[in-house]
Every structure is written in C-alpha cells, then in structure tokens.
Amino acid sequence: MKRLMIGNEAISRGAYEAGASVAAAYPGTPSTEIVSNFARYKDVYAEWAPNEKVALEVGIGASLGGARTLVAMKHVGVNVAADPLYTVAYTGVNGGLVIVSADDPGMHSSQNEQDNRGYGIFAKLPVIEPSDSQEAKDFTALAFDISEEFDTPVMLRVTTRLSHSQTLVEEGEAGERVLKEYKKNAPKYVMLPGYARGRHVEVEKRMVKLAEYAETTPLNRIEWGDRSLGIITSGVAYQYVREALPNVSVLKLGLVNPLPKNLIASFAQQVERLVVVEELEPVIERQLKAWGIAVEGKELFTLLGEYSPEMIAQRLAGAEPAPSHGLEIPPRPPLLCPGCPHRGVFYTLRRMRVTVTGDIGCYTLGALSPLEAMDSCVCMGASIGMALGMEKARGQEFASRLVAVIGDSTFVHSGITPLIDIVYNQGTSTIIILDNDTTAMTGHQDHPATGVTIKKQPTKKLDLENLVRAIGIEHVRVVDPLKLDEFEAVVREELDRREPSVIIAKRTCALIDRTPITTTLYVDDEVCNGCRACIRIGCTGIYYKDNEKKAAINPTTCVSCGMCVQVCKFDAIKVVEG
Amino acid sequence: MSQTMNVLIAGVGGQGTLLTSRIIAQVAVDLGYDVKVTEVHGMAQRGGSVVSEVRYGEKVYSPTIPKGQADVLLAFEKLEAARWLDHLKPDGIVIINDERVDPLPVMSGKMKYPEDIIDRIVQLKPKTTVVNATKTAIECGNVKAANVVLVGILSKVIGLPPEKVEEAIRKLVPPKALEVNLAAFRRGVEWSVNQ
Incomplete structure (x- = not known):
C-alpha cells in the first residue's frame, strides 16, 4: 500500500530497506527529519552528533567497521564536514556510506543557497538526485549498492522542496542488517602522503568506471516526446x-556526477533545441559546454532561488504570468514566540546599545524589527571568533561594549574552539550562551547538553558551566533572561570586566516548557497611557487597540511570561492568579 | 476527475494548517488519487506567513501549485487570504476564517491592518465565503477544532465524501479529541458556500 511521506522520511526508509544500521547527523533544516525518522527503527543505531564533521567521522568509522551507514546534513553542514569528506573520497568504504546533502534553494531557512553538487565534482564523489519521495527511497537504497560496488561514498543531493514535500511511496521489506568483515588495511585507510598518492590513482580509476556506469544506470532515463525541444533536468x-511542458522530450538525470557523456550527446543530436533546466548553479550546463554540446540554460533561467512550473512555462512555452491583483498587504515576518527567553536577551542588549555578534538559531530573529539587536550572523559558531576579531581590530574599549550571543546547541556545535581562542589570546569579550535546553529552530532536537539521546534515552549531560570553566573562563554567570533587571545588571558587570566572561542565559524554550501557567495577565485601561513600550518587545501576546489607544493582552497567545509586565513603567499590566 | 485539484491552505505559523492539509491529503490517498503536499518548515513557522499546498488527481507532477491555478484558497486568517489571492485561478473559490492576527508592522503601529480587506477580496473573487470557524469550534467544545470546521467546509466544496473524511479524521486525530473534531467537521459540512 502506498502512503504519503516527506522526502526525508523516504530517504530514511530507503536506508532502512537497504540494511543500513548506523546513522548520524546534526539537525539542520531541511535535513533534520532524515535521521530523526531513522532513529525510530528499533534495530539500528542513530545519533545526533555535536556537529556535521563529527557526524561524518562517526559515519566513516561505522562504514570502515562494516556497517551500511547514513549521514545527513544541510548544505552548509557539508562545509563543516568538508575536511573528512574530501579524504573519505580517497579511502573509500567498507560498508556502504551515503551522505545526504539537503540544499536550500530559496533560503527558506538558511544563510546562503550554495549548490552542493559542486562538492561532488570537487571531491570526486558520485552525486545522486531524486525528484520525489518514491525516488528518494529507491535511489537511497541504490546509493548503498553503488557505494559498495565502486568503493566510494555516495552523495545524495536533495533540496528543501523534495525534503519537505509529501508524495506517495510504496514501502518495501526491511532489509537485513549485514555487518561486513573488518580487516586492517593501512594503505587504504591511513591517509599519509605515501598511501594517499596510491589512493588518488584509485579515485581517478573509479571516476572512469562511474562515468561508464552513468551511461547505462537506470538513474538516468530519456522520456521521448516532441523532439523540437529537449530538456535535460x-x-x-x-x-x-513535466508539469509545464508535458509533451517535450526529457533526459532526466538521477546521477548528476559524473554525467553520461554519450547519452547526453545522443539525446542532443536527436532534438532540435536543447535546454538544461537546473536550479542554482549551471553544473550540468557547464559540463555540456565543456564537451562542445550546444545548449541553453542560464541565459533563460535564474541562478537564484527555487524554480516553478510557471517560470518554465513562461520561458519555454510563451505563457503569460498570472495577473496580480495588486493588493497591498502588510508583510508577516517570523517572530520570536510568546514567552521566548531570547526576547529578554535582545530587549536588554538593544536597551544597552551594545554591538552584538550573532549566531545561527531562532535567536537570529533578534536581528529583525522591533528588537534589531544583532550586528552579524555568518555561520554556526562565528559569533565568538568574530567578537575576538572585532576586539583585536578595535581595542579593549570597544570590547567593553561588545557581546557575542550563541545558542546552547550551536555552542556545542562549534562555539567551544573559538572560546578557547579567546582565553588563549587574551580577549576580554562577554559571551552569552542562550541555553534553552534544546535545538529549537529545527524542531526541538536534543543535544549533548540536554542529557537525552536521539532515541530519548537519558545519557551523561554535558555541563556547560563546568565546560567553560575548564576552558579557562573564570567569570561564569547563570541567569534567567526574562528577569530583566537582574539580567541587565549581570551583563553590565561582565562587560565592565577586562577579562573574558560567559553568561549562561538559562530558560527552557517556551514551546517545550512544561511548567504549568498559573497566572493570567491583563492591561488595566485606567492606568495604560498607550505609550507602546510593551508593544515594542514584539510579542504576539500583546497588541495595541488603535481606537482606544491602549495595549491589550491576547489571551489565546499569551503565556504569562511576564516580560511586558516588567517593561511597563506605569504598572498597567496586572498579574492575577488562575 | 481528469484535472488536478489544487488546494492552497494559508495561515499564520501555529494556527494548525498542517492538520487540515494532512486530512485532505489522506482522503485523496484513500480515494486512490496521486497526491502531493508541500509545506514550509523551519524559521518561517515562527509566527510567520505559512502555506500548505495540496494537489491530487490522476497524475501530479509539481508539488507546488502553479501561480494562478489554485482551485480553492482556504485561509485561516483574513490577511493571509489576501496575500495568496494571486495564486487562485480567475473563478477560484475562497473560504476565509473570520480571524484577525495582527502581523508585526501592524502591532508596532507602522502599518494599518486593512479593515476593508474582505470587501476587496469579494470584489476580486465573487466566490468568497467568510466563516466564523472559531465560534463554531467553541460551540463544539474546543477552540482548537476550528481547523476541522474548515475541513468540513472545504471538503464539501471540493466534493470529498464525508464518510471518507471522517475516516481520515479518525486516523489523524488523537482519540480523546475525536468526538469534538467529528462534531466540528459535521458543523463545517453544513455551511453553505458561494461557488
């Protein structure tokens, strides 16, 4: 029986049916559900790793140890894992190793829209691209066979639209979990120069074999139609x-690296006009042009964002764009949730007018209106190293008005090494770890400092306070960021100090906090003078009644966190029990 | 049904659009159609504008509905109906839950909530129906069942058999909330809709 699955669930099912027994990942939209789904199978090992590099290293070890292994990450996670990635291409595998890169054209939830098919070319890995959930399952299973047959890791490249669209999947039988024999083989697995040179020879031989395989693999197929237009996609x-141009001829590539030269040349010869339709970079187009095949691509289609059927119909079938009604509508940007602890942090930092190097998480929303209390956000962990760099460029005086903010999960991911740098190179920065007990933005995954595994088993909990003390931070403060006066006082004290300090702003994410709400808030209209100070905290729990010029609590969204109560200078917001 | 049915479900992050799209999609699967659903995850969910696209028919290719081809727009909030109106086909059907959630620029006083938004939508799309699903849900016993009231209205408009929808609700709603949700669904089916 067929059932609907998002692409990510289908990938995990495909791995399970192929007999994978180990999976590792760090959560990251749009990849998160791949390994969280895999973890639900009882007879497998799955983990949240501290970051993607560790996840891949665990994956390489498991593969070497003989298990079929799945490693998944978002596109920018592959940057973190790039070091082992390039070299595992040399060592090859024992048990099949499939690495999923979930790219994000359109940047629904990312800081860039890099096209990771480029990694396949650079690292000399086969790259497989499915186009719906059924293919996501089937291609993942086939990727394990290819990995073992050609002794190579395989990259499965998907995009947000595939990862998060539900399409029908016919489930197969659970595969048998076979553990291959482990044999020590230093020339294959110890990549020192003398051995690595030999492995590079193997990599190049493998690429030739894969190029031959590309010509005949069922991953690539031609759907013949009208031959006046041929599309490669x-x-x-x-x-x-297919939606926009149902009658044209299509060469559908499931293996996008290496490309099947003869198949493409033959297809090109049999159509009058040849166009490549690929989101983001002209990866396929460039290779065709290098081979001297006449093709159109990016002169018709953008390098930016997601494509759509209507875009293709307009470029290639002369369709008119749908008319716009021209309604002017206020935008609805995402916001921190009611009760979110980050609101207290950014409200305070905004009040203090300090420079804030930011990081990746829900709290990046602190950069947006109305809090607008973040100066930078580059990548996971960048806040801390950037704070040190700013201090070294502009001096200690500047550093006394500078904080780095980083989430708990992000800190574990890649904030520890730059904190060591601050201690080692005598920075004086103040670092605020926003510890909300979860990896919130990707949907509340556990991490080492929550003390719970991906399978919801209790484990040794990483103690952030002890960790930063061990690094050499002598001033460590733990404070609830929604106690505004106390929080601000602590930030002021630590900024004044000419030594590095860490403030752990500790409060559980409002979406997972199970503490019962025992109070209700209301605005006393007699007292409220309509100053809007409470509105400027950007909480959907409180709004402004235009006609009456008063603030009012929205009882369906308010969680009684009490932040607006503290912000009101006139004590107009009252707290009642019950 | 030879043509693909395209249903666009718009709302504000946290309003429960997901369950609605899931129920509709499950019914379409049970009826033997090819089905695709696409949704926004991640940062946009945090109180932002969200949309689910459900497509079913003999064979569905694109998971996204081509702009200007949605048959029905179901909006959980008035402003969100206006935001996605261009995605509807010229004679498409609009169902709007009479709910107002102020977006940040309105909350902060930088922009006005367009008070006449419903009138403007009705001018552009005569097949518009405004419903108060929230009130109906409260009458059924739980405000959270508003999305299932909307499932009732929507399923009637697109011609899904009520017994199949109830079957899907039984599969997707936790047992303790089932009675309220079935009542909410049945109340939804009773609404008369401009089409």
Whole structure:
C-alpha cells in the first residue's frame, strides 16, 4: 500500500530497506527529519552528533567497521564536514556510506543557497538526485549498492522542496542488517602522503568506471516526446518541467556526477533545441559546454532561488504570468514566540546599545524589527571568533561594549574552539550562551547538553558551566533572561570586566516548557497611557487597540511570561492568579 | 476527475494548517488519487506567513501549485487570504476564517491592518465565503477544532465524501479529541458556500 511521506522520511526508509544500521547527523533544516525518522527503527543505531564533521567521522568509522551507514546534513553542514569528506573520497568504504546533502534553494531557512553538487565534482564523489519521495527511497537504497560496488561514498543531493514535500511511496521489506568483515588495511585507510598518492590513482580509476556506469544506470532515463525541444533536468526541477511542458522530450538525470557523456550527446543530436533546466548553479550546463554540446540554460533561467512550473512555462512555452491583483498587504515576518527567553536577551542588549555578534538559531530573529539587536550572523559558531576579531581590530574599549550571543546547541556545535581562542589570546569579550535546553529552530532536537539521546534515552549531560570553566573562563554567570533587571545588571558587570566572561542565559524554550501557567495577565485601561513600550518587545501576546489607544493582552497567545509586565513603567499590566 | 485539484491552505505559523492539509491529503490517498503536499518548515513557522499546498488527481507532477491555478484558497486568517489571492485561478473559490492576527508592522503601529480587506477580496473573487470557524469550534467544545470546521467546509466544496473524511479524521486525530473534531467537521459540512 502506498502512503504519503516527506522526502526525508523516504530517504530514511530507503536506508532502512537497504540494511543500513548506523546513522548520524546534526539537525539542520531541511535535513533534520532524515535521521530523526531513522532513529525510530528499533534495530539500528542513530545519533545526533555535536556537529556535521563529527557526524561524518562517526559515519566513516561505522562504514570502515562494516556497517551500511547514513549521514545527513544541510548544505552548509557539508562545509563543516568538508575536511573528512574530501579524504573519505580517497579511502573509500567498507560498508556502504551515503551522505545526504539537503540544499536550500530559496533560503527558506538558511544563510546562503550554495549548490552542493559542486562538492561532488570537487571531491570526486558520485552525486545522486531524486525528484520525489518514491525516488528518494529507491535511489537511497541504490546509493548503498553503488557505494559498495565502486568503493566510494555516495552523495545524495536533495533540496528543501523534495525534503519537505509529501508524495506517495510504496514501502518495501526491511532489509537485513549485514555487518561486513573488518580487516586492517593501512594503505587504504591511513591517509599519509605515501598511501594517499596510491589512493588518488584509485579515485581517478573509479571516476572512469562511474562515468561508464552513468551511461547505462537506470538513474538516468530519456522520456521521448516532441523532439523540437529537449530538456535535460534533475531533481524537483524535473517535476516542474513535466508539469509545464508535458509533451517535450526529457533526459532526466538521477546521477548528476559524473554525467553520461554519450547519452547526453545522443539525446542532443536527436532534438532540435536543447535546454538544461537546473536550479542554482549551471553544473550540468557547464559540463555540456565543456564537451562542445550546444545548449541553453542560464541565459533563460535564474541562478537564484527555487524554480516553478510557471517560470518554465513562461520561458519555454510563451505563457503569460498570472495577473496580480495588486493588493497591498502588510508583510508577516517570523517572530520570536510568546514567552521566548531570547526576547529578554535582545530587549536588554538593544536597551544597552551594545554591538552584538550573532549566531545561527531562532535567536537570529533578534536581528529583525522591533528588537534589531544583532550586528552579524555568518555561520554556526562565528559569533565568538568574530567578537575576538572585532576586539583585536578595535581595542579593549570597544570590547567593553561588545557581546557575542550563541545558542546552547550551536555552542556545542562549534562555539567551544573559538572560546578557547579567546582565553588563549587574551580577549576580554562577554559571551552569552542562550541555553534553552534544546535545538529549537529545527524542531526541538536534543543535544549533548540536554542529557537525552536521539532515541530519548537519558545519557551523561554535558555541563556547560563546568565546560567553560575548564576552558579557562573564570567569570561564569547563570541567569534567567526574562528577569530583566537582574539580567541587565549581570551583563553590565561582565562587560565592565577586562577579562573574558560567559553568561549562561538559562530558560527552557517556551514551546517545550512544561511548567504549568498559573497566572493570567491583563492591561488595566485606567492606568495604560498607550505609550507602546510593551508593544515594542514584539510579542504576539500583546497588541495595541488603535481606537482606544491602549495595549491589550491576547489571551489565546499569551503565556504569562511576564516580560511586558516588567517593561511597563506605569504598572498597567496586572498579574492575577488562575 | 481528469484535472488536478489544487488546494492552497494559508495561515499564520501555529494556527494548525498542517492538520487540515494532512486530512485532505489522506482522503485523496484513500480515494486512490496521486497526491502531493508541500509545506514550509523551519524559521518561517515562527509566527510567520505559512502555506500548505495540496494537489491530487490522476497524475501530479509539481508539488507546488502553479501561480494562478489554485482551485480553492482556504485561509485561516483574513490577511493571509489576501496575500495568496494571486495564486487562485480567475473563478477560484475562497473560504476565509473570520480571524484577525495582527502581523508585526501592524502591532508596532507602522502599518494599518486593512479593515476593508474582505470587501476587496469579494470584489476580486465573487466566490468568497467568510466563516466564523472559531465560534463554531467553541460551540463544539474546543477552540482548537476550528481547523476541522474548515475541513468540513472545504471538503464539501471540493466534493470529498464525508464518510471518507471522517475516516481520515479518525486516523489523524488523537482519540480523546475525536468526538469534538467529528462534531466540528459535521458543523463545517453544513455551511453553505458561494461557488
């Protein structure tokens, strides 16, 4: 029986049916549900690793140890894992190793929209691209076979639209979990120069074999139609092409690296006009042009964002864009949730007018209106190193008005090494770890400092306070960021200090906090003078009644965190029990 | 049904659009159609504008509904109806829950909530129906069942058999909330809709 699955669940099912027994990941939209789904199978090992590099290293070890292994990450996570990635291409595998890169064209939830098919070319890995959930399952299973047959890690490249769209999948039988024999083989697995040179020879031989395989693999197929237009496409773009141009001829590529030269040349010869439709970078187009095949691509289609059927119909079938009604509507940007502890942090930092190097998480929303209390956000962990760099460029005086903010999960991911740098190179920065007991933005995954595993088993809990003390931070403060006066006083004290300090702003994410709400808030209209100070905290729990010029609590969204109560200078917001 | 049915469900992050799209999609699966659903995850969910797209028919390719081709727009909030109106086909059907959630620029006083938004939508799309699903849900016993009231209205408009929808609700709603949700669904089916 067929059932609906998001692409990510289908990938995990495909791995399970192929007999994978180990999976590792760090959560990251749009990849998170791949390994969280895999963890639900009883007879497998799955983990949240502290970051993608560790996840891949665990994956390489498991593969070497003989298990079929799945490692998943978002596109920018592959940057973190790039070091082992390039070299595992040399060592090859024992048990099949499939690495999923979930790219995010359109940047629904990312800081860039890099096209990770480029990694496949650079690292010399086969890259497989499915176009719906059924293919996501089937191609993942096939990727394990390819990995073992060609002794190579395989990259499965998906995009947000595939990862998070539900399409029908026919489930197969659970595969048998086979553990291959482990044999010591230093020339293959010890990548020192003398051995690595030998492995590079193997990598190049492998690419030749894979190019031959590309010509005949069922991953690539031609759907003949009208031959006046031939489209070469892959991934979700294939679905858009089929929707927009049902009658054209299509060469659908499931293996996008290496490309099947003869198959493409033969297809090109049999159509009058050849167009490549691929989101983001002209990866396929460039290779065709290098081979001297006449093709159109990016002169018709943008390098930016997601494609759509209507875009393709407009470029290639002369369709008119749908008319716009021209309604002017206020935008609805995402906001910190009611009761969110981050609101207290950014409200305070905004009040203090300090420079804030930021990081990746829900709290990046602190950069947006109305709090607007963040100066930078580059990548996971960047806040701390950047704070040190700013201090070294502009001096200690500047550093006394500078804080770095980083979430608990992000700190564990890649905030520890830059904190060591601050201690080692005598920075004086103040670092605020926003410890909300979870990896919130990706949907509340556990991490080492929550003390719970991906399978919801209790484990040794990483103690952040002891960790930063061990690094050499002598001034460590733990404070609830929604106690505004106390929090601000602590930030002021630590900024004044000419030594590095860490403030752990500790309060559980409002979406997972199970503490019962025992109070209700209301605005006393007699007292409220309509100054809007409470509105400027940007909480959907409180709004402004235009007609009456008064603030009012929204009882359906308010969680009685009491932040607006503290912000009101006139004590107009009252707290009642019950 | 030879044509693909395209349903766009718009709302504000946290309003429960997901369950609605899930129920509709499950019914379409049970009826033997090819089905695709696409949704926004991640940062946009935090109180932002969210949309689910449900498509079903003999064979569905794109998971996204081509702009200007949605048959029905179901909006959980008035402003969100206006935001996605361009995605509807010219004679498309609009169902709006009479709910107002101020977005940040309105909350902060930088922009006005367009008070006449419903009138403007009705001018552009005569097949518009405004419902108060929240009130109906409260009458059924739980405000949270508003999305299932909307499932009732929507399923009637797109011609899904009520017994199949109830079957899907039984599969997707936790047992303790089932009675309230079934009542909410049945009240939804009773609404008369401009089409």
